[in-house]
Each structure stands twice: as structure tokens, then as C-alpha cells.
Amino acid sequence: MASLLRATATWGLFPWRGYCSRQGKLSKDFVEALKAVVGNPHVSTAAAVLQQHGHDESIHRCQPPDAVVWPQNVEQVSRLAALCYNQGVPIIPFGTGTGLEGGVCAVQGGVCINLTHMDRILELNAEDFSVVVEPGVTRKALNTYLRASGLWFPVDPGADASLCGMAATGASGTNAVRYGTVRDNVLNLEVVLPGGELLHTAGQGRHFRKSAAGYNLTGLFVGSEGTLGLITAATLRLHPVPEATVAATCAFPSVQAAVDTTVNILQAAVPVARIEFLDEVMIDACNRHSNLNCTVAPTLFLEFHGSKQALAEQLQRAEEITQYNGALNFSWAKEAEERNQLWAARHNAWYAALALRPGCKGYATDVCVPISRLPEILVQTKEDLQASGLTGTMVGHVGDGNFHCVLVVDPEDAEELRRAEAFAYQLGRRALALHGTCTGEHGIGLGKRKLLQEEVGAVGIEIMRQLKATLDPRGLMNPSKVL
Amino acid sequence: MASLLRATATWGLFPWRGYCSRQGKLSKDFVEALKAVVGNPHVSTAAAVLQQHGHDESIHRCQPPDAVVWPQNVEQVSRLAALCYNQGVPIIPFGTGTGLEGGVCAVQGGVCINLTHMDRILELNAEDFSVVVEPGVTRKALNTYLRASGLWFPVDPGADASLCGMAATGASGTNAVRYGTVRDNVLNLEVVLPGGELLHTAGQGRHFRKSAAGYNLTGLFVGSEGTLGLITAATLRLHPVPEATVAATCAFPSVQAAVDTTVNILQAAVPVARIEFLDEVMIDACNRHSNLNCTVAPTLFLEFHGSKQALAEQLQRAEEITQYNGALNFSWAKEAEERNQLWAARHNAWYAALALRPGCKGYATDVCVPISRLPEILVQTKEDLQASGLTGTMVGHVGDGNFHCVLVVDPEDAEELRRAEAFAYQLGRRALALHGTCTGEHGIGLGKRKLLQEEVGAVGIEIMRQLKATLDPRGLMNPSKVL
Numbered sequence: 001m002a003s004l005l006r007a008t009a010t011w012g013l014f015p016w017r018g019y020c021s022r023q024g025k026l027s028k029d030f031v032e033a034l035k036a037v038v039g040n041p042h043v044s045t046a047a048a049v050l051q052q053h054g055h056d057e058s059i060h061r062c063q064p065p066d067a068v069v070w071p072q073n074v075e076q077v078s079r080l081a082a083l084c085y086n087q088g089v090p091i092i093p094f095g096t097g098t099g100l101e102g103g104v105c106a107v108q109g110g111v112c113i114n115l116t117h118m119d120r121i122l123e124l125n126a127e128d129f130s131v132v133v134e135p136g137v138t139r140k141a142l143n144t145y146l147r148a149s150g151l152w153f154p155v156d157p158g159a160d161a162s163l164c165g166m167a168a169t170g171a172s173g174t175n176a177v178r179y180g181t182v183r184d185n186v187l188n189l190e191v192v193l194p195g196g197e198l199l200h201t202a203g204q205g206r207h208f209r210k211s212a213a214g215y216n217l218t219g220l221f222v223g224s225e226g227t228l229g230l231i232t233a234a235t236l237r238l239h240p241v242p243e244a245t246v247a248a249t250c251a252f253p254s255v256q257a258a259v260d261t262t263v264n265i266l267q268a269a270v271p272v273a274r275i276e277f278l279d280e281v282m283i284d285a286c287n288r289h290s291n292l293n294c295t296v297a298p299t300l301f302l303e304f305h306g307s308k309q310a311l312a313e314q315l316q317r318a319e320e321i322t323q324y325n326g327a328l329n330f331s332w333a334k335e336a337e338e339r340n341q342l343w344a345a346r347h348n349a350w351y352a353a354l355a356l357r358p359g360c361k362g363y364a365t366d367v368c369v370p371i372s373r374l375p376e377i378l379v380q381t382k383e384d385l386q387a388s389g390l391t392g393t394m395v396g397h398v399g400d401g402n403f404h405c406v407l408v409v410d411p412e413d414a415e416e417l418r419r420a421e422a423f424a425y426q427l428g429r430r431a432l433a434l435h436g437t438c439t440g441e442h443g444i445g446l447g448k449r450k451l452l453q454e455e456v457g458a459v460g461i462e463i464m465r466q467l468k469a470t471l472d473p474r475g476l477m478n479p480s481k482v483l
Numbered sequence: 484m485a486s487l488l489r490a491t492a493t494w495g496l497f498p499w500r501g502y503c504s505r506q507g508k509l510s511k512d513f514v515e516a517l518k519a520v521v522g523n524p525h526v527s528t529a530a531a532v533l534q535q536h537g538h539d540e541s542i543h544r545c546q547p548p549d550a551v552v553w554p555q556n557v558e559q560v561s562r563l564a565a566l567c568y569n570q571g572v573p574i575i576p577f578g579t580g581t582g583l584e585g586g587v588c589a590v591q592g593g594v595c596i597n598l599t600h601m602d603r604i605l606e607l608n609a610e611d612f613s614v615v616v617e618p619g620v621t622r623k624a625l626n627t628y629l630r631a632s633g634l635w636f637p638v639d640p641g642a643d644a645s646l647c648g649m650a651a652t653g654a655s656g657t658n659a660v661r662y663g664t665v666r667d668n669v670l671n672l673e674v675v676l677p678g679g680e681l682l683h684t685a686g687q688g689r690h691f692r693k694s695a696a697g698y699n700l701t702g703l704f705v706g707s708e709g710t711l712g713l714i715t716a717a718t719l720r721l722h723p724v725p726e727a728t729v730a731a732t733c734a735f736p737s738v739q740a741a742v743d744t745t746v747n748i749l750q751a752a753v754p755v756a757r758i759e760f761l762d763e764v765m766i767d768a769c770n771r772h773s774n775l776n777c778t779v780a781p782t783l784f785l786e787f788h789g790s791k792q793a794l795a796e797q798l799q800r801a802e803e804i805t806q807y808n809g810a811l812n813f814s815w816a817k818e819a820e821e822r823n824q825l826w827a828a829r830h831n832a833w834y835a836a837l838a839l840r841p842g843c844k845g846y847a848t849d850v851c852v853p854i855s856r857l858p859e860i861l862v863q864t865k866e867d868l869q870a871s872g873l874t875g876t877m878v879g880h881v882g883d884g885n886f887h888c889v890l891v892v893d894p895e896d897a898e899e900l901r902r903a904e905a906f907a908y909q910l911g912r913r914a915l916a917l918h919g920t921c922t923g924e925h926g927i928g929l930g931k932r933k934l935l936q937e938e939v940g941a942v943g944i945e946i947m948r949q950l951k952a953t954l955d956p957r958g959l960m961n962p963s964k965v966l
Binding site for chain 2: 125127128129130150169170171172176180181183184193197198199200201202203204205206207208209210211212213214215216217219220222223224228239240242243263266267268269271306307309310313317366368369370371372400401402432435436437438439440441442443444448452455456457459460461463464466467468469470471482483
């Protein structure tokens with residue numbers, strides 16, 4: 001236990017024991033004041049509800065808020081923020097709860113503002129390739145809505161996350177190599193600032209494609225993880241649905257061959273839409289969990305978007321490159337059903353990994369390095385994983401240099417948790433040493449604050465602290481996250 | 484004269500008369516201290532040099548600094564910043580001086596830091612598609628350097644601007660529709676903060692493609708127009724040189740037909756690399772100035788990048804769309820020479836416009852609107868231009884919804900300047916009314932501060948002011964710009 005506490009003190013990745021800085025319950029009067037804003041049925045202090053809102057999908061220990069409220073509109077969010085802020089009560093924004101870095105844990109208690117009741121699609125400007133969504137609209141809901149328009153929102157982190165939550169996290173996923181991350185696809189944000197004021201980061205109602213007008217406030221709030229304000233609407237950039245789509249899988253004799261293939265495809269300017277790496281453990285888990293029949297070897301899942309004619313050429317080039325790099329096999333999935341099965345398997349990789357040890361919980365690392373450094377860090381990480389004795393698989397958005405180890409650990413086994421934490425921290429430091437980042441798309445949340453300091457250095461952290469202090473002088477917006 | 488002063492007080496676009504807030508000359512001791520940092524030959528207080536550094540390429544009145552210094556390395560920049568800041572002396576960063584919004588005018592005097600002597604390409608990571616450049620490296624110098632690598636930096640504002648200056652401005656240009664703006668292509672910045680401290684916005688040496696680590700400091704400094712710090716190095720994202728390139732010109736019977744064509748091409752997901760609009764006045768000027776032989780009508784210049792096979796398909800689709808929209812003619816420029824002549828003409832459009840009235844100066848407006856609103860604003864603007872009696876042409880990066888009126892005015896004619904100012908302000912407000920921005924790529928500089936307030940609203944301006952005050956508490960970094 002002594003070594004565990006020491007480890008926690010050093011890395012702080014999973015503060016799952018001996019950690020309590022709760023400020024205590026809310027007064028009855030304060031809860032009544034919340035009810036006066038949103039109405040009785042939209043406030044809860046029931047233990048089960050608080051528990052449900054105190055954690056995300058990660059291993060981070062549940063830290064419940066003192067109350068959960070469901071505002072119905074932005075005016076209510078604004079009044080809630082003002083109320084909480086004036087009373088010194090922490091505010092924690094909550095979307096779908098599908099985060100992976102403990103971003104919703106109520107470390108200091110406070111009021112969780114669940115934004116899922118605000119789920120309207122406010123405005124579609126098809127000719128301008130843009131849409132405005134409230135924070136309860138999820139990625140899949142938006143794409144279902146868009147079906148008839150010939151447009152789609154391509155940023156796809158796997159989970160059916162809320163789009164504003166994705167903006168808050170700086171999410172990306174499998175399509176980023178072609179369409180960019182959420183950062184590249186947010187045109188404007190409506191934000192309730194900590195004191196309740198309403199900010200439109202690019203000006204109210206604006207949805208231009210580019211601007212050089214003043215400081216980039218949109219960029220500042222994307223990825224701020226709820227620590228600067230509550231995102232109550234997002235204007236997103238849409239893309240035309242590709243005329244045709246083809247997917248493929250390809251197994252390789254080594255990690256190096258799979259990564260070399262990725263670099264060659266990018267260098268050849270083949271406009272690949274997705275290029276995903278899965279190690280042999282992950283492939284094996286997917287074969288079992290999702291009924292695939294893939295060769296158990298380091299593998300790339302690829303997808304190409306374009307006109308039928310353009311696709312034929314992309315396919316040919318990609319296949320040539322895989323062969324040049326010694327691919328073991330190559331298999332196209334031209335039909336939608338087959339393709340959907342493949343990507344469902346990739347998106348269910350998290351659950352496939354969890355199925356390796358029923359009853360255990362998952363933790364996904366999230367480093368991102370310059371592509372040229374991918375082979376060495378993947379090989380080193382594989383060795384570290386074996387040396388650690390942990391159960392883990394590797395998947396990656398290799399076109400971006402981003403990969404995840406999905407560690408499957410027993411949350412009741414303190415020693416195993418310690419090993420998982422040590423492994424994740426070591427991997428983060430490896431990535432930093434290779435000019436990479438400790439998080440490509442999951443955010444800093446609770447567990448990577450120490451790594452963030454190493455990543456951006458003392459001056460960078462100081463500037464971030466100053467920005468936080470400027471926008472949230474009382475430190476009440478999602479406290480203890482990021483910094 | 485009274486009406487002129489009133490106009491200036493209202494709009495503040497061209498503060499060319501009765502405007503002086505200079506703080507007076509620098510002391511001899513201070514100039515000696517500057518020399519002690521950079522060496523005697525690298526400091527100048529000669530009137531001609533000061534004049535040369537007091538203006539950019541726009542109509543904004545020359546406002547010379549009190550001294551110009553040429554640091555040779557980042558340590559010197561840091562010492563200069565600390566020296567000036569501690570003594571309360573304004574600091575104005577200077578690159579190639581090719582800005583269009585008076586961003587280098589020394590409104591309060593001070594020290595102009597000319598960064599062009601720092602012109603090394605520090606690091607090329609070809610496999611990672613990234614490069615690190617000092618602030619004196621221009622766009623063309625970089626692309627010349629990259630020639631053998633198979634990579635290029637596509638952001639192209641026309642002028643051979645310094646890349647760090649482009650980052651400071653939030654520049655874009657003709658390729659943005661395909662490759663994004665400079666904002667999308669900066670991975671990391673080295674910044675000397677006002678007090679002399681050195682910040683690496685994404686952490687020192689890092690050049691990953693994406694990250695979710697903390698607040699987006701890179702995004703905050705891109706487009707900050709030298710008001711938050713001095714950019715002393717930029718890590719840029721590179722792209723593979725396209726296998727083949729084809730350009731085309733196409734004349735239309737109306738502005739509406741040209742814009743409809745643009746929207747249709749984007750909707751069809753044809754990956755057009757450039758799509759530029761020129762009105763008939765601009766085409767006429769280009770025909771004369773650049774020896775083109777284009778039909779005098781609203782025209783699109785297009786360019787496509789890709790493999791030969793992919794190009795053939797893109798060309799065919801684009802041509803079909805232009806015909807569908809009633810194009811008057813369509814002409815391919817497949818050979819490099821012909822293509823280069825076309826783009827040289829487009830990039831020299833500024834000078835072609837100036838040649839319409841020898842001895843006059845140019846001012847380019849820079850609004851950007853949602854694409855669907857382009858036809859109406861282009862038609863309205865054409866009417867406004869005719870009503871104003873001003874000489875002006877229109878060119879636009881219509882794929883982004885961004886267009887420029889190049890006004891050619893006599894700087895000695897106060898009444899004409901007033902009309903130009905009124906026209907530019909009216910156009911800015913038209914764009915804002917259509918959910919657009921007053922500046923797509925030139926920045927706010929001196930002339931659009933009033934429009935910025937209207938664009939982002941009171942809360943947006945207040946947040947920007949707070950950010951400025953946080954990073955530059957003494958208000959000495961390029962004062963009177965942006966805010």
C-alpha cells in the first residue's frame with residue numbers, strides 16, 4: 001500500500017485510493033434554487049443518479065457530484081452557471097459520459113450539468129456545408145438527420161459521443177487522416193462562461209469557412225475539457241457524402257511493415273479516409289468478439305472515399321504499396337454490409353479487449369508521435385507490455401501517428417493497477433521523448449496532468465494557468481482537470 | 484475637412500490625417516542598449532529606414548518606429564523584448580512588410596524588430612511531413628528548398644510573405660479550399676513573449692499531427708498579429724507535391740453562374756485545389772497587365788491536383804458543371820508554362836488593378852461570407868462600387884466565400900479616401916449581416932477594429948481584451964492593433 005500511495009503521488013494517473021477533496025453537500029436552499037431554474041423534475045440528488053454521473057467509461061474512480069441538473073435551454077444553463085459561480089459551487093458539464101480520461105469526475109463535488117436534454121439540430125445550411133447543433137446531439141443522430149442532404153459529419157471517435165462533448169475533448173478518431181479532427185471541423189461555438197455570460201466564439205450566427213478576425217476563441221474552447229465554460233451549441237463543418245466507399249484489411253509480417261505502408265500511402269498522396277492499425281492480440285480479440293476471420297498478425301484496416309473511378313485507382317495504388325512492403329494478404333470489402341462489419345469490429349475493439357478478461361475494466365493510453373517514430377514506439381510498447389505482465393492490445397490511427405494500448409485490468413487489484421499506471425506513464429514519457437504528445441484525442445482529464453507539464457514545459461503550463469485564471473478566476477469550472 | 488474627421492472618428496479605417504499618438508524618440512542610452520544586444524550594424528535610427536518600416540503594402544499612412552533592429556537569433560529577440568518591455572517601449576514585429584492592414588505601423592512609435600535576418604530552415608522531417616523555419620524564411624524560399632523532397636507548403640497568399648508573418652496574420656490564399664489556411668498547417672510555434680520568455684506553443688521540438696493536450700496555444704498565436712508575442716520559429720505541415728496539375732479558365736454570363744458553379748463543384752466533392760473568381764474589370768486589367776487573352780466577363784480560374792487518371796475525371800466533372808451553369812467558354816491550361824502564366828496573372832492582380840490608375844495606391848477589402856450568400860454580396864458590392872464612383876476590381880477565393888475589392892485611390896484626395904473608407908466599411912457591415920466576417924485572411928490590423936467589435940460582440944471583445952491583458956499586461960506588443 002505504501003508503494004501504491006507513492007506511485008500515485010508521483011504519477012497521479014488513477015487517483016483511485018485515499019483521495020478525497022469533496023467540499024461537502026449542497027444546502028437545501030441551494031438545491032431549491034436549482035429547481036427554481038430548471039423545474040423540479042430536472043434536478044436530482046438521488047445516490048444512484050449521482051453515482052451514474054461521477055464517472056465516464058474509463059478506469060478513473062467514480063467521484064459523484066452533489067446534484068445533477070438537466071437544463072432545457074441555454075438561458076437555463078446561463079442561470080445555473082451564474083447561480084453556482086456566485087455561490088462558489090463547482091460546475092461539471094456532462095454529455096454522453098463516453099470520455100476516457102475521467103473528465104466528468106466531480107473531484108470537488110458540485111453540480112453536474114447534464115446537457116443531453118438540449119438535443120435539437122438548430123440550423124442546417126446545406127449549401128454552406130454547415131450545421132448548428134445543441135449539446136445533446138450525438139454524432140450518429142446528426143448523421144442520421146443528414147442522410148437525405150448528401151452531407152455528413154465525418155469525425156468519428158467510435159463512441160456515439162455528443163458533438164459538443166467531442167468539441168470539448170478535442171476528439172478525432174478514424175477519419176481524421178482525411179477530414180481532420182473536431183478542431184478542424186468546428187466553425188463556431190456558443191459557450192456559457194463560468195459567470196453565466198454567453199459567448200459566441202466566432203460571433204453570433206456566423207458560419208464562414210475561414211477568418212482572420214481577432215484571437216481564435218473557437219480554437220481556445222475546442223479541447224478545453226469543460227474547464228473554461230459550457231459549450232451549449234456548436235456550428236460544425238459538413239462534407240459531401242462520398243460517391244463510393246471501399247474498405248480493405250491487410251495483414252503484415254511485422255509492425256514495421258504496416259507502418260512503412262502507412263507512410264508510403266501518405267507520401268503517394270493517396271487520399272486514404274481511414275488507416276487503422278491493430279496488433280495481433282487485438283485482431284485475435286476482434287475475431288472472437290465480432291466474428292471476423294482475419295489473419296492473426298499486425299493488420300491495417302483501410303477505407304477509401306471517392307468517385308468509383310478514383311477509387312479504383314486508389315485501391316490499385318494502395319495494394320501495390322502493401323505488396324511492396326511484404327503484406328501477407330489483402331482483402332477488399334466492397335459491399336456495405338461487409339464494410340460495416342469491419343468498422344463495427346474496429347469500433348468495438350474496446351469491448352473486444354474487455355472481453356479478454358470478463359469483469360475487468362479498460363484503460364486506453366492515447367499517445368501520438370511523428371509518424372516516422374511510430375515503428376520504434378510500437379515495438380518498444382509491445383515489449384513493455386509483455387514485461388509488465390498486463391493484458392493489453394494495441395490499436396492506432398496510424399495515419400496521424402496516434403495509437404492506443406487498451407489495458408484490461410482488475411480494478412480490485414491494487415498492485416495490477418499500479419503496474420498499469422506505471423506502464424501508461426512510461427508510454428507517455430516515451431512519446432514525449434520522440435517529440436510526441438501524451439494525448440492525441442482523449443484529452444488530459446485527471447490522469448495526464450503531470451505529463452502535460454512535461455509536454456508543454458514550465459512556460460506553456462504557466463500560460464495555460466493564466467488563461468484558466470482569466471476565464472475562470474474562481475477555479476470552479478470542472479476543477480482539477482487539465483491543469 | 485470637418486466631415487472627413489467625423490468619418491474617421493466613426494469608422495477609423497484609414498487614420499491618415501490628424502492622427503498622432505507617438506510617444507517621442509528613444510533615449511541615446513536606450514539605443515546603445517539595443518546595440519549592445521544585436522551589435523552596432525544591426526540597429527538603425529536613420530529616417531529612411533524608419534520610414535521604410537512604418538508601412539506595409541496598404542494605404543495605411545506610414546507611421547515610422549523610433550528604431551529598427553535586426554536580431555540574428557532567438558536569444559537576441561528575447562533580450563530585445565525584455566529590454567523594451569522593462570522600459571515601456573512598444574515592440575513591433577516586422578517580416579516582409581507585405582501585410583495589407585497596417586499591421587506594422589508604429590502607431591505609438593517604439594522598436595521595430597525586423598526578423599528577416601533569421602532565415603534558416605532549421606529542420607526538415609520529410610517522413611513526418613513537417614519542417615521548422617525561422618521567421619525570415621519566405622513561402623517561395625521554403626518551396627525552393629523543398630523541391631527535391633517531393634513535398635511542398637501549399638498556403639499561398641500571392642505575396643512572397645514570410646511564413647511566420649503568415650502565421651501571425653492568419654493568412655491563406657488561393658489553395659485554402661483544398662489544403663486549408665495557415666491555421667490548419669501550423670503544428671507548433673516558438674514565441675518570444677513580451678517580457679522575453681520563450682514559449683513553444685505545442686512543447687519544444689514537437690511536431691505531431693494532432694493533440695488534445697491542454698489549451699490550444701498554437702491556435703491562439705496564429706492570427707494574433709504580433710499583439711501577443713514575436714513568432715521566432717514555426718513548425719509547418721507539408722504536403723506531397725501532386726503528381727500532376729491542370730488549370731483552367733472559364734467565363735460566365737453572370738456572377739451568379741460563376742458562384743453556382745463553385746458550390747456545385749464543392750457539392751460534387753471534386754477536390755478542386757484552387758477556385759478563384761475575377762470580375763470583368765479585373766479580367767480586363769489582367770489581360771492588359773499580364774498579357775492574357777481572356778474573355779472580359781465574370782471568370783473562374785481553377786486548378787486541380789492529383790494523379791493523371793484522377794485529374795482526367797476531375798476535369799470532366801468540372802467542365803460538365805460549368806456547362807450546366809451556362810459557361811461562355813472553358814479553356815484548359817495543361818502545360819506548366821501556360822498554367823504559370825495564369826497564376827502569375829492572378830497573383831499580380833493587385834498590380835494589374837493599381838495599373839488602372841498609375842500613381843494611385845491600393846486598398847483591398849477582405850470579407851468572407853457563407854458560400855450561399857456570395858452571389859448577393861458580390862452583386863450588391865458591384866452596385867455599391869459603381870455608385871461610389873471609385874475605381875475597383877473584384878477577385879475572390881470563392882471556394883471559401885472570401886473575396887477582395889481592390890480599390891485604387893489617390894492618397895492625396897481626401898474626399899476620395901473618405902468614399903473608399905465608407906465603401907469598405909459598408910462592405911464589412913454587409914458581410915456581417917450575412918453571417919460573414921470582415922476579414923477572411925488579411926487580419927484586423929488598424930482599420931477593422933470597429934468592425935471586429937460588431938463581428939464578435941461585446942462579450943467576445945471583452946474576452947479578447949482579457950486575453951491580451953493577460954499575455955501583454957503593459958500593452959506594448961504591437962499596440963493599437965486588433966483591439
